[in-house]
Each structure stands twice: as C-alpha cells, then as structure tokens.
Amino acid sequence: MKKQHESKNFSFRKRAASYDAGIEGRMSQKFYNLVLQSVELYDGCFVLDVGCGTGALLKRMAAHKQIISFGIDAEAKMVEVARKNCPEMDIQQSRSENMPFDDQTFDVITVCMAYHHFADKEGFALEASRVLKPGGSLYIADPRFPAPVQSFLNGVFRLINVAGEFFSYDRIEKRFASYGFVLGSVAVDGYAQVVKLRKDVQNCST
Numbered sequence: 001m002k003k004q005h006e007s008k009n010f011s012f013r014k015r016a017a018s019y020d021a022g023i024e025g026r027m028s029q030k031f032y033n034l035v036l037q038s039v040e041l042y043d044g045c046f047v048l049d050v051g052c053g054t055g056a057l058l059k060r061m062a063a064h065k066q067i068i069s070f071g072i073d074a075e076a077k078m079v080e081v082a083r084k085n086c087p088e089m090d091i092q093q094s095r096s097e098n099m100p101f102d103d104q105t106f107d108v109i110t111v112c113m114a115y116h117h118f119a120d121k122e123g124f125a126l127e128a129s130r131v132l133k134p135g136g137s138l139y140i141a142d143p144r145f146p147a148p149v150q151s152f153l154n155g156v157f158r159l160i161n162v163a164g165e166f167f168s169y170d171r172i173e174k175r176f177a178s179y180g181f182v183l184g185s186v187a188v189d190g191y192a193q194v195v196k197l198r199k200d201v202q203n204c205s206t
C-alpha cells in the first residue's frame with residue numbers, strides 16, 4: 001500500500017533576498033495598494049501581518065499610522081530580510097496555525113498574497129480568532145479568478161501535490177463563519193480582492 005504524503009509547501013527561501021524586485025514582488029504591489037485602501041488603522045493599534053514576507057506591507061502601513069507592528073512568516077530567510085527592512089518591528093518565524101501570541105492581542109490582522117499557500121487553513125482560522133480582539137478585523141488579500149480558472153488552478157495544485165488553493169470571497173466568508181467572523185466588505189481591483197472579516201463581539205469563539 002502506498003504511503004500517504006502531506007502536500008508540499010511553496011518555498012521562498014531562495015527568492016527571499018530578491019523577492020520585492022522580482023515579478024512576484026511587483027505583482028504584489030496591486031494587493032498592497034488595495035489593502036492600504038481598505039484597512040482601518042489608528043495610532044496605537046496592534047497590527048499583525050501573517051505571511052509578512054519581506055515586511056513590505058507592514059512598512060507601508062506603519063508609514064500611514066503609528067501602529068504597533070508584528071509580523072510572522074514560516075520562511076526563515078524571509079524573516080531575516082523583514083527584520084533588516086523593519087528593525088523596529090517584532091518579526092518572528094512562525095506558521096500561521098501556531099502563532100506565538102497571547103489571546104486577544106491584535107486589533108487588525110492582514111494576510112496578503114499568502115492565504116492560498118497556507119497548508120492548514122482551518123488551523124489559521126482558529127488561531128486568527130484566538131489572537132484577534134473581539135470586534136477586530138481580519139483582511140485577506142488574495143488573487144481573484146473566474147470560477148473555471150480557479151477550479152483549474154486548484155486542480156493543478158492537487159495534481160502536483162502542492163499546498164495551494166484559491167477561493168472566491170463568499171467561500172472565504174463561509175470558511176471563517178464558524179470561527180466567529182462575519183463579512184465586513186469586499187474590495188476588488190482586477191485580479192486582486194481584499195476580503196474584510198470582523199470578529200463578531202456577540203458570537204466570537206474565544
């Protein structure tokens with residue numbers, strides 16, 4: 001009997017130093033811009049960027065408001081680059097389903113061009129609910145594809161046994177509903193979407 005293997009994760013180790021200047025970094029700018037247009041920040045709010053990469057989005061958010069900034073990324077090389085780019089911020093190596101933070105720490109969580117890579121999306125939803133304050137907001141910025149394209153890409157990921165899956169905004173809403181989140185808004189710019197979810201004060205799970 002064949003042994004069952006876990007899906008492989010995308011690795012950014014070799015591309016960390018040149019990520020921002022490369023095609024992926026340039027494509028991410030549209031998502032960064034849409035997040036900055038959507039996110040509600042204020043001086044003194046605690047912000048966590050999950051899958052923070054090089055720290056580019058955190059740096060841009062911190063330029064708008066005096067936020068207390070945190071970032072996590074599973075890739076050690078990305079964390080190394082982010083710490084150099086954002087020396088005043090708390091950047092740690094961590095997976096999205098096992099965050100090194102206390103309950104109800106953050107006012108805002110952002111996830112930009114990373115959610116589709118998460119191998120354990122249910123684990124992330126549980127952790128996001130745990131570390132976000134009641135009434136806090138979670139912003140998920142990810143590619144937006146027509147249904148046939150989305151289905152094709154997700155099928156390719158499964159075929160090559162790589163952790164990766166894209167979702168429409170309504171499927172993201174449904175996935176987070178059981179973890180105490182309600183849909184706030186959806187912003188769209190071409191192939192980019194930002195889904196804002198709010199941790200419901202009345203029905204939150206933590």
